Amino acid sequence: MTDFHGWEGSALRDDINFDLEHLFDIERVAMVGDKKWEEVMSVICKPFTTASIRYFDHAAIAEARAWLEQK
Numbered sequence: 001m002t003d004f005h006g007w008e009g010s011a012l013r014d015d016i017n018f019d020l021e022h023l024f025d026i027e028r029v030a031m032v033g034d035k036k037w038e039e040v041m042s043v044i045c046k047p048f049t050t051a052s053i054r055y056f057d058h059a060a061i062a063e064a065r066a067w068l069e070q071k
Contacts, residue, residue: 019049026051030064033057 029051031042042055056064 024050028068028070029053030068031055032061032064 026049029042029045029049031038031045031053033039033055034057039055042053046053054064054067056067
């Protein structure tokens with residue numbers, strides 16, 4: 001998450017529509033950031049998806065990519 005400043009109403013609606021359309025298509029979501037609120041956001045998102053969600057600090061981006069590629 002780089003330069004994330006929040007959602008506009010239409011962007012939030014589009015995001016929700018995408019999530020509903022692909023609810024069972026996405027197995028993992030790696031959220032990469034460097035702020036505590038970004039880590040908290042990864043926990044808040046969990047009830048809204050069937051995907052596994054994990055937060056990774058920006059310095060651990062290689063670990064995040066490896067986790068996404070696991071079978």
